[in-house]
Structure formats: structure tokens, C-alpha cells
Amino acid sequence: MIKLEQQPNIQNSTKQSLSFFLLAVILLWVKSYIAFRVGLNLDLENVMQEIILVITPLSSALFFLGLGLFAPAKSRNKALLTIHFIMSFILYANIVYHRFFDDFITIPVLFQFKNFGDLGGSAQSLMHPLDILYFLDFLLLLTIVLSKKVKPVEKLKKKTIGLVFVSALSIFLANIGMAEIQRPELLTRTFDRAILVKLMGVYNYHVYDAVLNTKSSTQRALADSNDLAEVKNYSDSQYKKPDPKMFGAAKGKNVILVSMESTQNFLINKKINGQEVTPFLNDLTKNSYYFDNFYHNTGQGKTSDAEFLIDNSLYGLPGGSVYSTKAQNKFHATPEIVKENGYNPVVFHANNKSFWNRDMMYNTLGYNKFYSKPYYDVNDQNSVNYGLKDKEFFKQSMPMLENLKQPFYSKFITLTNHHPFILNNEQEKSIQPADTGDPTVDNYFVTARYQDEALKQFFQQLKASGLYDNSVIILYGDHYGISENHNKAMSKILGKEVTPYEHLKLQETPLFIHVPGQKGKVMHTIGGEIDLKPTILHLLGMKTKGDIQFGSDLFSPERDEFTVQRDGSAITKDYVYAGEKEKCYSQSDGQEVAAKLCKPAKDKAAKDLNLSDKVVYGDLLRFFKDGKIINQQESKQ
Template identity: 50%
Template sequence: MNLLKNKMGKMTSVNLSFFFIVVLLFWIKTYAAYQIEFNLGIQNAFQHFLLFINPLSSALLFFSLALFWKGRARNIAFVLINVLLSFVLYANIAYYRFFNDFITVPVLMQAKSNAGIGSSAMELISIFDLFYFVDTFIIIGLIVMKKAGLQEKLRIRTVMSVMTSAVLIFLLNLGLANIDRPELLTRSFDRNYLVKYLGVNNFTIYDLVQNSKTTAKRAMADSSEISEVENYVKSNNPKPNPEMFGKAKDMNVIYVSMESLQTFAIDKKVNGKEVTPFLNSLVKDEGAFYFDNFFHQTGQGKTSDAEFMMENSLFGLPQGAVYMTHAENTYQSAPAMLKDEGYTSAVFHGNYKTFWNRSEMYRSFGYDKFYDATYYDMEKQDHLVSYGLKDKPFFKESMPYLTSLKQPFYSKFLTLSNHFPFDRHEKDTDFQKGTTGDKVVDNYFQTAHYMDQSLEQFFNDLKKSGLYDNTVIVMYGDHYGISENHNEAMGKVLGEEVTDNKHAQLQRVPLYIRVPGVKGEVNHTYSSQVDVMPTVMHLLGQDTKDYIHFGQDLFAKDRDEIVPFRNGDVISKEFSHVKGVCYDNVTGEPVQEAERKQACQQVSDEGTKRLELSDKVVYEDLLRFYQPKDFKKIDRNDYQYVNPNPKNSPNPEQQGAEH
């Protein structure tokens, strides 16, 4: 009997030895990827230890599934599981290289819309990336050389013991993580934290669970849940500035999304020449208001998130893009609000209507017209970038459509040229590239200058058309162009080290509002994209007090100047709460006094509250239960965007990836 037990023990040991080799290889590879690819903000030895152990639990759990088989089937299962986990890891690596973020379920749902990533994808892939599949080749090699050992059937008790060990290691990991980061799974807006403490695979599982819960939220929501949101919004809604309210009544509105333009480029010189000379002149020469403490708040939806906030004064989501996951919700957008005032609404975009699911979302917003790429000449290759039409031909070809709109109109132009990887404009401008040695940063200045030239061209065309003197023009940077991956080069541009706090400050994007007959100025209020909708509505004489919105009029005298970000950071006039550290905005140094730390935490909590309530509105589709006075609900069936005479058909190769 003892002999049999000894034999069974040895057999189990042999059977599991290959399993542990497979787990060890994947563990080492994952930890190496963390060190090489991700900037997770490791601050101490304890966090480093958690980073080291966090791949273990998921590796044990997933590879233990192969132990239910025996022989060749088990070996095949080992390989297939390894390939799947390696693909998840590498997909996150490639995604992180530009977005500085991790893939979520809503992002995967967006993949079809963002097909044909073209040159952007090539910029993110390296031959050295084969390293992230080397353990797969090692496993296959060991199997082929019959070094995998005996693969006899294991007792269920043995397999369950391995799986239980995986769960216990995860619980230990989670417990230690909560010591360093309390309420990690309940209050985290930052996926970097989740990966740092729990790992890529455990984050993916968490995301699947969260996405399922989100789907259930809408089904369970009822009309009583809008009350909390309504009470909060109405108690945090400063009165419009009477000196500005109605100053643009019955005027046309043009929004221009300035792709990837950050505020550091404004008034910047390269080789002695201004990067954005036209934008620099707007306050003095065109009488525009310029907001120099205006921040983007986009998440994974990037340009679409910016559109969503500018139209609705609601925040984008912590995962994925509202445009992709909640396009059929009920919204009370700016173009819908203006319908009773006789406004015609239109969007102009040099890409196809399916990109970012715009044709579906615009139906929910109530846009009357959508001029997508089928309305433009997409045959001239020198007029194209990977994402659609370059800015100069885009604006030029848009003018006949714009002038044909019934006035007053509410319109939006989405530019594309100043887009990662910031290339294909060498022949369009004589502006020289930067000299940092970083290709992306150096190209950025050239494409930003080209966009500046195109905006000047557009302004001149508006003046020639007669629209200029009766049109409010709002121009805004939609999101960052230069990610954290280029901090070293940005340090050369700025002449100082780019710390976590400095990078947060770099999320400023320019905002210009030009109102005919009103003299503009530089406005220093701390503000963000959710603030623009109520501002423009008030300029047009539309009161927003009965609407659900989280922004505050930029001209209101008692606005609170709090800017929350989707990663959980919050910036205010006095403080910047970045990655859990409170900084003084004057000195840039961490706040030391207990009383001021508490004040900073209150600002952070207020920002978090706004994000949570906005998420509740979107996830649960609460606006279907809310009817503002005199607002007519949009019927999506009334809107379809079909070009009866298309100049071209959609070409996936011209539909780039949005960054």
C-alpha cells in the first residue's frame, strides 16, 4: 500500500513538473513586460513585490484548466492557453504604447469600427516583440522533443488543489494591495492601479465582471434614481453672467475640433518660428476669448469622448467610449436643445460615418445632417492621411455645404491632420520639424503648424462667405497628442523634467470662443470640456437650469473651478491631486500642511462625485426618465445619414485608428 502511495506521489510530481515550467515561463515573461512596457508608477518595495507576484495567480488558474485532460490533449491545451494569454498581454502592450491605457471590453467592441489602423499600428510594432511569444516556442519545443514528461490523468482532487492555490494567492495579493490602496476594486478610476496591484489578466477578469454589471444596471434602473443627480446638478449650477447671457442670440455656431492640439504648442517657437501664429493672433486680431487653463478630460474614447462632453456636459466613461457602448441612450444634447429655436444642425468629417459609430450616436443627438467622407474627394492620395482628409482640402470642400445650410445653424468640424504619428505633411508646409530626436514629438510641431494654416484659411473663407460676422466660433483641442511615452523628449521641449504632476498639467488643451461684437481676452479660469455646452447655450440665450449637466458656465462669476479626470486625478485653481499626491499649483511641490491636504482631498472627492453621478446617468440611461421644460425628446428614427450622390465608397484603408 505504501509502495502504491509513493508511486502515485511520484507520478503526480512528474505530471505537474511541466505544468510548473509553463507557469514559470509565463510568469517571468509577464513580469518582464511590466518592467519594459508599462509605466505603472511603482513607488516603493512593497508595490514592486505586488507587481512581481500578481501574474502568478492568474497563470496558475488558467493553465490548471489544461490539467483536466491527459496526454496529447493536455499539451495542446497548454499551448492554446499560452497563446491566448500571450495575445491578451501583447494586445495590451501595443495598445498601451500610445494610449497609456489598458484594453477593456468596450474597447474590444470598438475594434470593428476602428479597423484599418494603417500606419499607426506599424508605429507601435517592433521585431523585438517576438520576445512576448518566446515562451510559446519553448513550450512547443519541449513537447516536440518529448521533454514534457508524463501526462497521465490526474485526480480531480489534485487539479482542484492547484486551482484553490491560485484563488488563495489572488486573495493574498488582493489583501496586500488593499493595504497599500484601500478600496482598490470599489473606487478605482485608474486602470494603471488595477494592473499594478493585480495584473493584466486579473484586470481583464475584473473588467468582464464590471461590463456585465453595467449591462444589468440599465435593466434595473427606474425613474426614482434621477432624483439624486437632479438635486446635485441644480445645487451646483452657478447663475449665468448677465453681461454675457444672450450676447450671441440667434447667431450661427461653428465648433472646430483641433485634433490632438495641446496648449504647450500655443506661443511655442521652433527654430525661431511660431508653431501656431494664427491661433496666437486670435485674441488681439479677431477678438476671441482664449482659455489658457482649459483641460481635456477624455478617456478611451479620445475624440469621441471630447465630442460627447462638448455636446452634453456629461463625462465620458471610465472604460471604452460612450459612442460605442451607449449610442442608443436618451440624450439632451446641444443640437437637440436648439431645435425649437429653429436651428439646423450638421457635422463635417473627412472620415466615414461608421468611424467611432458616429452615424448612430448623431441620431441620438438629433443632428440633421452628417457630411462624412462620401461627400469629399478621397481619390487624391496627397490629400489624405491614414485617417481621412487633410485639413486644408477638408475645409475648402466643406464650404459649399456649410453655406447651403439653413440659418441659424449649429455645426461641428472634426479635423484630422494633427494626428499620431504626425506625418505626411512634409510637402504641405515649409515649417521645419523639431530637434528633440523623438520622431513623434518632432513631427508634431510640423503637423500642428499645418493645422494652424488650415484654420486661418477657414477663417478667411468664412469672411468671404459673409458668415463670419454672424457666427460664434468655438475651437478646442480634443485630447492629448503627446503621451507619457515621450516624456523625455517633452522635457527637452519644456526645458524641465516631466514629472507626474507636470504631465497632468500638460493635459491643457486650447479653447477659443469668438463672439461677434464682443471683445475677447485671455481667461484664466480652471475649466474643462464639460463646461463648454452650458457656456455656449447661455451665449445663445438658452437657459440650462432645467437640464442635467455637470459643467459650469465659463463666464459665471461664482464657478468653482474643479477639473476631474477619468483616471481619478483632479485639478483645481489651488491644488492638483495627481496619482494620490496633492500638489500646490503655485510651487508645484507636494502639499505638507495637514489642513491644506484635507482641503485638497475635499476637492478630489468633489471631482470623484461628479464622475460617479455622470456615470450613473450614462450607464443607467437615466435621461429617459427626465423631461426638461419645453424640451422635445429626440426620436432616433427621424434621423438617417445617407448620401444620395456619394463621391466614393468607404475604404477601410482610409479609416485610421483614433488615438
């Protein structure tokens, strides 16, 4: 009788427990799908991709929340709540990250978490009051648990739990099968995280990213000097001789590199409300070598990637930043090379020295000194967002620059023209915002003008100090400022639709090279940040033949008209290959053409990126000394 009386209670409790679990699954499933469509605004191309997007969060919700069913009865609902919150937070973190970077978080990016606390207004501007809705379902579940209306049974049947995981696995396999139809070899072609998220979902993407990260972390331990042979042979085959007229044109001169934060090339000669946005840079095109087909090659590391590219002629990683995750590696960087030739390499950056792990990485690359925030007087009036405003930055840097032992190799990293593009002093705004209705795009021109005025001031200070005539001055845009998320507003600015072709053209960043005694000219050479290391060294009269590099001298008459984007896209003189879309466009009119026309560029881009990643992940340059490959034992000496 006792058993008969208790049986309905057990059955009822089991139903309650599973009802709560299923409610958590359904709420997370529906929320994730809505977030994929609205928060991440994934670009779906057909009905099958829509179906994939519907089912992929269901398999993840069943699997991960299913893990909570193994918890003891008393803590089972708490376990389900904890897992639900973690998955909600992962989803939300990707949405916030995607709002600016048009990208998704990777495990290496998580190692850069300390950067987030230093972003100030830049990070806060990415968060919206309505974002609380992404946690509304969690609050509902929390209310149910706190009301104690759900009482889980002591032990769930193994068959019941097994059914949950079989369902999750079945849905996942169906997901992968459809994804492979949409993009064959999806899991071996990982240049584009947007494709992975679109066809696997955020949660499965993060599991896959974790597997990749684990795999990459073992590459160094397993690597040996033989792995460098293929890279060395390829690098040697790609070497281009310098222009005899430019080789050594700046021998013995100082080098002043200026990183122009978030500066895209469309700003040059652009007018807003009838006013030039960059009048100083516009004038600079007339008395310097100005490259108008120059591209950034950065990935998630953004400014730090640009620095890494320029100093090493190696690409940044497909996820995260070399600066944050590979600072212990051995490199053969420009600062180290010029130091061996009597130069004094230094960096000026009025921000925290640990941001992007710069203090450690600069030491690895061979810089003698890093003038970071403690060397500057930074207060509320002269700083905004990341730190010191550009005009004050250059002003305070000049005495330190003038006192350097010459010749020096110096790098200046500007800050003000950074998202969310704000100035906290109305008197510093010398141009009105644009009028697209998108604050990010509209204000971009205001801070770009401020940066332009700061650069003009810096050049005047260099001339007054006497350093101008004895220095090679190189200005480069480090990466894009306006992401693909703002294409609607950018269409108004450009007066035409931002197609995939136009989007790639917007990855152009300006490059100016002022060589003492030379007037310069507009250079239409297609190139990127990957090419600056050999270009600079050749200007200084230093040979690079035999070095391991993936760029070539921008002045070389032999160089190919070619550059690469971190997602596998490639730009040549005749064609543009859009990696994400896997489409080919003609440079002459921007129209789509047969994919086979872009295959040579696509293949070269993939090889360059793969071999460069091999060098960085395997720390292969520890096996490289004096232009030769050395063995494991020699590398330890």
C-alpha cells in the same frame, strides 16, 4: 507483474505532463513580470509593490493554465498552449495600447475593435519588430509539443489539480492583502487603471474589469425614475447664472465648432527652432475669447469623449466610449436642444461614418446630417493616417457649409494632427521637427503647424463666404497628443522636469470662442469640456436652468474655478489634486502640500464622476422630459 511494470511508466508520464505545465507557468510568469517592468514601465513606489508585481502573474498563470489540466489527455497540451497564447496576446495587446494611450484595455474598448483596422499607420507605428520576443516562450512550448516528447497521462489525480488551484488562490489572496495595505478600498476606487494593474496585475485586472462591466450592464435594467432624483437635485444645486452681458450675445447666429485633434495648450506661443508652432492661433488669442486654463476631461474615448462632453455636459465612462457602448441611450444633447429652437445641427468629418459608432450616436444626439467620407473626394495624395488632410477637408467642406439652411449648429472634426504625427508630402512641412530624439514628440510640432495653417485657411474661407460675421466660432483641443510615456522628451521641450503637477498642467487644451462684434480677451477661468454645453446655449440665449448637467457657463461670474480629470484628478484655482498619486500641489509654485487641502476638490471630483456615470450606465435621462422627472410608464410613451 504487469502493474509493477506499468507503474513507473505512469509515474514518469505524470511527471512529464506536470513538467510541461510547470514550464508553461514559469515562462508566462517570468515573461509577464519582465513585461510589467519594461513594456508597461509601471511606476513602483516601494519594495512591497515590487513584491506584488512579482507574485501577481504567478497566481494568474497557475489559475488560468490550471484550467487546461481538466482537458482530456489527448488535447491537454493543446489546451495549455491555447491558454498560454491567449494570455500572451492579452499581455501584448495592453503593451501596444499603453505605448500611445498610457492606459490599459477595458472590455468596452474591445467593442471598438473595428476602429483599430482604420488606424492605418497610427496603429502600425505602435508595433516594433522586437515585439516577437513577447511570443518567444510560446514558440518554445509549441516546439516541444510538436516534437511529441511530452505524453500526458490519461487522467491526473484530483489532488494534484486541487493543489494547483489552492496555490493560485493562496498567492492571489496574499496579493490582494498587500494591495489593500498599499491602497485601501482598492476595488471600490476604480478611477485609475494604472493603480489596479500595478497592484493586481494585467490578468487579474481584466477579470475585475469583466466583473465591473457585467455589473454596469445590469444597472439600466434595474434603474427607475427614483434614481434620477439625487442627480437632478445635485445638478440644480450646482447651477450658475449666466453673465447678463454674454447671455444671448450670439442669439440667432450660426455655430461652428472645430475639434482640433490632439492639440495641447503648451503649443500656443511656443517656438521650435526659433519658429512659432501655431502663428495663426497665437494671433487668435488677441481677437477672440481665449481660455488658457481650459482642460480636456476625456477618458479612453478620446475624441468621441470630447464630443460627448461638449454636447451633453456629462462625462465619458471610466472605461471604453459612450459612443461605442451607449448609443442606444436617451440624452438631452445640445443638437437636440438647438434643433427645437430652429437650428440645423450637422457634423463634418472625412472619415468612415462607423468609426467610434458615430453614425448611430449622432442620430441619437439629434444631428440632422453627418457629412462623412462618402461626401468627400479622398485619395492617396490628399489623405494620411485616418483620412483627408485638414486643408483639403476644410476646402471640400465649404460648399456644403455654405448651402446649409441657417442658422446651423455645425461641428468639424480634424484629423491630421494625430499620432504618429506624419505628413506624407515634404512640401507640406513648413516647420522643422524638434530635436529631442523622440520621434513622436519631435514630429508633433510639424503636424501641429500644418493644422494651424489649415485653420487659418478655413477662417479666410469663412470670411470670403460671408459666414464669418454671422457665426460663433469655437475651436477646442479635444485631448492630449503627447502621453506620459514621453515625459523625458517633454522635459527637454519645456525646460523642466515633468512632475505629476506638470503632467496635469499638460492636460490643458486651448479653447477659443469668437463672438461676432466682440474683440474678446484672454480668460484665465479654470474649466473644461464639460462646461461648453451651458456656455454655448447661454451665448445663443437659451436657458439651461433645470437641465441635468455637470458643467457651468465659462462666462458666469458665479462659476467655481474647478475642473475634473477622468481619473479623479481635480484642478482648482489654488490647488491641483493628482488622482493617481493621491497627492496635492499648490498652483502658485507646483510644490506638494498637505493632502487635506485638496480634499474638497477630490470629493467633488468623485461625486461628479460617480453621478454622471450613474446617469449614463442607468440610461436615466429616459426618465427626464421637459425639465421634469417622469415615471417608467411615461418614459415608454
